[in-house]
Amino acid sequence: MKKRIITISREFGSGGRTIGKQLAEKLGVSCYDKELIEKLAEQTGLAKKYIEEQGEYAPAMHPFSYAFVGRSVNGMSVSDYLWNEQRKKIQEIAGKEPCVIVGRCADYILRERDDVLNVFIHAPQADRAKRIVEVYGETETEPLKRLREKDKKRAINYKYYTEREWGRAENYHLTLDSSMFGIEGSVNLLFDILNTERER
Amino acid sequence: MKKRIITISREFGSGGRTIGKQLAEKLGVSCYDKELIEKLAEQTGLAKKYIEEQGEYAPAMHPFSYAFVGRSVNGMSVSDYLWNEQRKKIQEIAGKEPCVIVGRCADYILRERDDVLNVFIHAPQADRAKRIVEVYGETETEPLKRLREKDKKRAINYKYYTEREWGRAENYHLTLDSSMFGIEGSVNLLFDILNTERER
Numbered sequence: 001m002k003k004r005i006i007t008i009s010r011e012f013g014s015g016g017r018t019i020g021k022q023l024a025e026k027l028g029v030s031c032y033d034k035e036l037i038e039k040l041a042e043q044t045g046l047a048k049k050y051i052e053e054q055g056e057y058a059p060a061m062h063p064f065s066y067a068f069v070g071r072s073v074n075g076m077s078v079s080d081y082l083w084n085e086q087r088k089k090i091q092e093i094a095g096k097e098p099c100v101i102v103g104r105c106a107d108y109i110l111r112e113r114d115d116v117l118n119v120f121i122h123a124p125q126a127d128r129a130k131r132i133v134e135v136y137g138e139t140e141t142e143p144l145k146r147l148r149e150k151d152k153k154r155a156i157n158y159k160y161y162t163e164r165e166w167g168r169a170e171n172y173h174l175t176l177d178s179s180m181f182g183i184e185g186s187v188n189l190l191f192d193i194l195n196t197e198r199e200r
Numbered sequence: 201m202k203k204r205i206i207t208i209s210r211e212f213g214s215g216g217r218t219i220g221k222q223l224a225e226k227l228g229v230s231c232y233d234k235e236l237i238e239k240l241a242e243q244t245g246l247a248k249k250y251i252e253e254q255g256e257y258a259p260a261m262h263p264f265s266y267a268f269v270g271r272s273v274n275g276m277s278v279s280d281y282l283w284n285e286q287r288k289k290i291q292e293i294a295g296k297e298p299c300v301i302v303g304r305c306a307d308y309i310l311r312e313r314d315d316v317l318n319v320f321i322h323a324p325q326a327d328r329a330k331r332i333v334e335v336y337g338e339t340e341t342e343p344l345k346r347l348r349e350k351d352k353k354r355a356i357n358y359k360y361y362t363e364r365e366w367g368r369a370e371n372y373h374l375t376l377d378s379s380m381f382g383i384e385g386s387v388n389l390l391f392d393i394l395n396t397e398r399e400r
Contacts, residue, residue, distance in 0.1 A: 011370075117380075120369050169320050169367050169375035170211075177373040180317075185396075193389065 003117040004098040007106040012150040013128030015178045016121030022187045024100040033102040044085050108162040120175040127179040203317040204298040207306040212350040213328030215378045216321030222387045224300040233302040308362040320375040327379040
């Protein structure tokens with residue numbers, strides 16, 4: 001089965017987002033990452049920052065969650081409402097065009113389709129710590145702590161909505177250590193896999 | 201860094217052993233799987249069956265463990281003695297020749313080397329259940345139960361000796377779902393990766 005959609009899940013600082021973007025360029029398809037957040041903001045009227053951060057938190061952990069206590073949209077909590085809209089939007093995009101989707105549990109949301117390649121990008125902590133300082137700059141919190149917090153939040157968010165363990169090989173068709181393959185090497189490897197797959 | 205050693209860890213029924221064997225043939229290097237068990241039997245004087253099954257059990261769970269209560273070799277329990285000999289033998293092989301090593305925590309044992317590519321092969325339960333009946337035949341225990349028991353034992357054994365979670369992407373440079381790539385497809389993909397790596 002030809003794979004039209006590539007989902008990229010990634011550890012913070014692994015370069016997974018960049019790999020997704022460059023792969024989409026090389027394939028000549030759209031990459032949904034920030035674009036998805038913008039579309040969701042338009043559709044739901046929620047703030048972009050809230051949507052962006054919601055991908056990193058389980059609802060109960062969200063720093064804004066107290067602001068929404070007692071509030072609901074169509075009888076759902078705001079976070080469940082966003083999850084539902086996100087699910088619909090990702091399904092709509094996947095049905096419409098070949099693309100790369102970064103993050104937002106797209107691997108789980110599209111699990112019923114057989115034209116999806118699910119990829120997970122990771123790297124050792126030391127390499128990721130180096131990368132986040134290079135890409136995002138220094139902050140008051142030391143890099144290893146930033147990584148651990150972000151990884152933990154992503155894992156909890158993923159578990160909350162999918163009942164799966166984040167980062168387990170079985171959730172993905174392919175996982176790659178980007179510290180071994182490099183950003184360009186990972187892009188080329190994925191591109192070759194998709195081209196070989198197409199020829200089958 | 202050129203990768204001379206490929207370790208293959210695998211879910212039961214995923215075809216990982218066959219992939220390792222065929223990859224070694226294609227690369228023109230030795231594959232250590234049953235060969236390793238024979239070498240360890242020679243070296244330790246322990247029965248092949250014990251060594252084979254030890255890879256699948258944590259010491260406390262081993263069905264023969266009661267037979268060894270109170271026994272020790274050089275002050276170690278028999279299972280720790282075997283682990284130690286296995287570790288030495290795998291390190292010796294890796295230092296001597298390029299090869300493929302299937303199972304036996306070789307990924308962990310060789311973690312200090314930078315010429316090792318660690319691979320994990322998995323597949324959905326339904327595909328693995330089908331494969332174990334084709335390859336190993338029917339038994340009184342139904343296939344899904346056989347899978348679950350074997351996976352659980354491998355995970356406990358891995359955790360006991362490595363303190364890592366079995367099947368997590370972060371333990372490997374690459375993981376593959378063999379139901380998507382097929383046996384031949386997985387072999388070719390790994391072969392291409394090793395050849396590209398060599399040219400860097």
